[in-house]
Structure formats: C-alpha cells, structure tokens
Amino acid sequence: MAIQLYNTLTRKKEEFIPLEEGKVKMYVCGPTVYNYIHIGNARPAIVFDTVRRYFEYRGYEIQYVSNFTDVDDKLIRAANQLGEDVPTIADRFIQAYFEDVSALGCKKADIHPRVMENMDNIIDFIDQLIKKGFAYESEGDVYFRTRNFDDYGKLSHQSIDDLQVGARIEVGEKKQDDMDFALWKAAKEGEIFWESPWGIGRPGWHIECSAMAKKYLGDTIDIHAGGQDLTFPHHENEIAQSEALSGKTFARYWMHNGYINIDNEKMSKSLGNFVLVHDIIKKHNPQVLRFFMLSVHYRNPINYSEELLESTKAAFDRLTTSYQNIQHRRESSTDLTNNNQEWLEKIAALQDEFIKAMDDDFNTAKAISVLFDLSKLANYYLLEKNTAVEVINKFTTQFDELFNVLGMTLESSEMLDEEIDALIEKRIQARKDRNFQLSDQIRDQLKEMNIILEDTPQGTRWKRG
Numbered sequence: 001m002a003i004q005l006y007n008t009l010t011r012k013k014e015e016f017i018p019l020e021e022g023k024v025k026m027y028v029c030g031p032t033v034y035n036y037i038h039i040g041n042a043r044p045a046i047v048f049d050t051v052r053r054y055f056e057y058r059g060y061e062i063q064y065v066s067n068f069t070d071v072d073d074k075l076i077r078a079a080n081q082l083g084e085d086v087p088t089i090a091d092r093f094i095q096a097y098f099e100d101v102s103a104l105g106c107k108k109a110d111i112h113p114r115v116m117e118n119m120d121n122i123i124d125f126i127d128q129l130i131k132k133g134f135a136y137e138s139e140g141d142v143y144f145r146t147r148n149f150d151d152y153g154k155l156s157h158q159s160i161d162d163l164q165v166g167a168r169i170e171v172g173e174k175k176q177d178d179m180d181f182a183l184w185k186a187a188k189e190g191e192i193f194w195e196s197p198w199g200i201g202r203p204g205w206h207i208e209c210s211a212m213a214k215k216y217l218g219d220t221i222d223i224h225a226g227g228q229d230l231t232f233p234h235h236e237n238e239i240a241q242s243e244a245l246s247g248k249t250f251a252r253y254w255m256h257n258g259y260i261n262i263d264n265e266k267m268s269k270s271l272g273n274f275v276l277v278h279d280i281i282k283k284h285n286p287q288v289l290r291f292f293m294l295s296v297h298y299r300n301p302i303n304y305s306e307e308l309l310e311s312t313k314a315a316f317d318r319l320t321t322s323y324q325n326i327q328h329r330r331e332s333s334t335d336l337t338n339n340n341q342e343w344l345e346k347i348a349a350l351q352d353e354f355i356k357a358m359d360d361d362f363n364t365a366k367a368i369s370v371l372f373d374l375s376k377l378a379n380y381y382l383l384e385k386n387t388a389v390e391v392i393n394k395f396t397t398q399f400d401e402l403f404n405v406l407g408m409t410l411e412s413s414e415m416l417d418e419e420i421d422a423l424i425e426k427r428i429q430a431r432k433d434r435n436f437q438l439s440d441q442i443r444d445q446l447k448e449m450n451i452i453l454e455d456t457p458q459g460t461r462w463k464r465g
C-alpha cells in the first residue's frame with residue numbers, strides 16, 4: 001500500500017507518487033517572526049513534522065524546507081513600537097521559535113531560509129517575471145499581472161471573475177488592475193530597505209516562498225504545505241509566480257491543516273483568547289500539547305481549552321503508565337523461551353494497523369487509537385503474569401518506534417532530582433572548561449524536560465516549569 005494524501009488542488013485523496021523514487025521535496029510556509037508563536041502556528045509545525053517523520057519511517061529520503069518571514073509590515077511595526085531594528089527582532093523570535101517547536105518535538109528543517117538572506121534571489125525572480133511580461137513596475141512598486149496567468153484560482157477553486165468582485169486597490173497601491181498583487185514595495189520613510197532595479201524597497205510577502213522553493217528545491221516540488229488560511233491568496237499567488245516563470249507545475253500536492261478555535265471561538269487578539277505556546281509549555285508537558293494536536297485529524301478544526309488539555313494529559317499518562325509497567329516487568333523478566341509467536345503476531349498486527357491509519361492521509365487520530373490498543377494489549381499481557389523477555393522487548397520497541405513516528409517519547413518525562421543535580425554539575429564543569437556547546441546542550445535538554453535554570457551569583461538554581 002502506498003501513502004494516500006488529500007490534495008487541495010484536486011480536492012481528492014490521491015496516491016502519493018514522488019517525482020523521484022524514494023525522495024520527497026517538501027516546502028512548508030513558516031512563521032512571521034515578530035512575536036512568540038501561538039498555538040495556531042504550532043499546529044502546522046507539529047502536523048508537518050509528523051508527516052515528515054512518517055515519510056522517513058516509510059523509507060523516504062525527505063528534503064524539508066521551511067522559511068522565516070523576517071521582514072514585513074508586522075515586523076516593521078514591532079520595530080517602531082519597541083525602538084529596535086527589524087533584524088534584532090527577527091533574530092530574537094527565530095530563536096524563540098526554535099525553542100518552542102523543539103520542546104514540541106519538531107525537528108529542524110533541512111533549511112530554514114530567511115528573506116533577508118535571499119534578497120538577490122528574490123530580486124532576480126521578480127526581474128525575470130517582468131521580462132516575461134507577468135509583472136510591471138509602477139512608481140517604485142512592482143506588481144504581478146494576475147490576469148496574464150490563466151490558471152489563477154485553481155488551488156482555491158475560484159474563478160478570477162468571482163475573485164474580482166472582492167478585490168480592491170488599497171490606499172497607496174499603484175496597480176493597474178484590482179487583481180494584481182505586490183512583488184516589490186517601494187520603501188516608505190524610515191522603513192528598512194534594500195537596493196533594487198526599481199529603487200529602494202522590500203519584497204511583498206508571496207514572492208519569498210516562490211523564490212526560496214525554487215532555489216532550494218527546484219522548479220517542481222512534491223508537497224507544498226501550510227495552514228488552511230494560506231490557501232488564498234498566499235498559495236494561489238505562489239503558484240501564479242512560480243508557474244508563470246518556469247512554465248512547469250510548481251507543487252504536485254498541496255496539504256493544508258485546519259483551524260484552531262479556543263474555547264469554541266476563533267482565536268483572535270481582540271477577543272483576548274490568544275494562546276502562546278511559550279506560556280502553555282511552562283505549565284504543561286509539551287508532549288501533551290503535541291499529543292493533543294495529533295489526536296484530531298490534521299484537516300479537521302480543533303478546539304483548544306485548558307480542560308481538553310487536562311483530559312489529554314490523563315490519556316497520555318495512561319499510555320505512559322502502561323509503558324512504565326512494561327519497563328518494570330522487563331527488569332524482572334527471566335523467561336527466555338522463544339515460543340511467543342501468538343503475542344508477537346498480535347503486536348505486529350497493531351503495527352500494521354498503525355501504518356494503515358497513517359497511510360490514509362496521515363490519520364493520526366486513528367493511529368493514536370491503535371497506540372491505546374497496544375497499551376491495552378500490554379496491560380493484558382502483564383495481568384496474565386507473563387514474563388517472556390522476547391515479548392516484553394517487542395512491546396518496548398514497538399511503543400518506542402510508533403511514538404517516535406509521532407514525534408513523542410514515553411520515556412519518563414519527570415526527571416529525578418538527583419539526575420537534574422548531576423546534569424547541572426556537568427554543566428557547571430562544562431562552563432568552567434569553556435565548553436559552551438555542551439553547556440547549552442545540557443540547558444536545552446533540561447528545558448525539554450521542563451526544568452528551568454536560573455544562574456545566580458550564588459550558583460545555579462533550578463525549578464520545574
């Protein structure tokens with residue numbers, strides 16, 4: 001069986017056939033780094049990290065690229081408010097992003113390109129679009145000539161004439177048609193800018209993803225992913241830019257994750273129900289938040305509340321307990337017989353179920369229900385006072401393997417006090433030795449365990465977060 005995935009472009013579940021056998025080229029739109037991420041940003045990070053892990057589990061080699069939007073209106077506003085410059089703010093929140101998503105079990109992308117580091121590449125892309133007649137300069141701005149791109153609207157399944165009704169020219173825009181969108185914006189007084197053939201300015205938002213995907217993955221990629229809210233206009237515009245330039249299909253599969261509501265309401269700053277990952281993981285084991293996100297199919301909306309997170313924690317704890325009991329039995333197991341076929345087959349059957357669920361458009365909700373079946377089977381095995389080392393080991397590796405696919409671990413997340421003290425000692429020594437890499441690594445490791453360090457003149461103190 002091959003992996004099936006829902007393609008927004010065709011509105012169908014399709015068999016995944018890579019461009020090149022055994023390889024996946026995947027691009028995921030990343031955050032605008034002007035603040036700590038909220039749980040709406042955490043969902044695509046977790047969902048597509050899981051997709052990536054699953055491809056790896058199924059033997060694919062994946063090239064995973066996810067950008068940072070490090071210059072745009074929000075960053076410029078934040079810079080003005082805080083009296084700092086845009087790169088300083090971007091650097092700070094990129095760092096914060098890595099801390100938050102690594103606590104959530106997300107691996108780093110192979111490449112995290114930034115707009116500021118790709119300016120020549122972006123300018124060149126725009127220049128080529130102008131030469132091909134798909135874009136034009138207007139008083140220092142550059143716009144994409146949307147009506148020249150015949151397939152416009154194919155991703156969001158809207159005709160250009162329907163879209164025209166809702167389109168308008170905003171104050172300050174100098175475009176020729178309502179449907180055109182900015183590729184380059186002339187600098188306003190006091191704004192950060194770069195030199196370009198059209199004068200000083202900065203790129204529009206959509207162009208960065210087209211330029212970076214092309215640079216790092218080529219003209220055609222396998223999967224382009226992001227939040228559902230990006231389908232239109234962002235992804236539609238990316239398709240127009242990329243396909244206008246290359247004349248080839250930009251992305252063969254488009255994946256979009258659903259929305260997050262907070263207490264059954266749309267999350268918004270004005271409603272005050274804006275939840276930052278940063279704050280949640282101070283109070284809760286970050287793995288529980290990941291487990292919560294994956295307990296709903298990625299395309300469905302998800303409702304977040306403190307109570308739901310608490311009940312998720314209770315469910316997660318049941319699995320942990322079951323795993324720990326298996327570990328405990330493992331220590332006392334002495335039965336080395338090999339006639340355990342029946343049990344081994346039962347465990348293997350659950351692994352098949354897990355794969356079947358994940359092959360079906362990454363149905364993590366179903367996959368998690370299989371993990372509960374595995375835990376029930378383990379509990380039953382222990383209840384019968386069985387002690388076959390072979391079976392106990394198989395349970396352990398199966399738990400480890402399947403949890404790892406979902407980016408989680410059942411290893412005890414609560415560290416013992418003496419383990420923490422030992423690590424802190426090791427860190428102090430590392431700092432004395434000026435081995436800052438090791439000292440940072442230990443700090444990050446403790447942070448993942450929700451242990452917060454405080455370096456004071458009297459020494460290092462720690463507390464559980």
Ligand SMILES: [Zn+2]
Binds near residue numbers: 028029030209234238
């Ligand atoms: Zn994008």
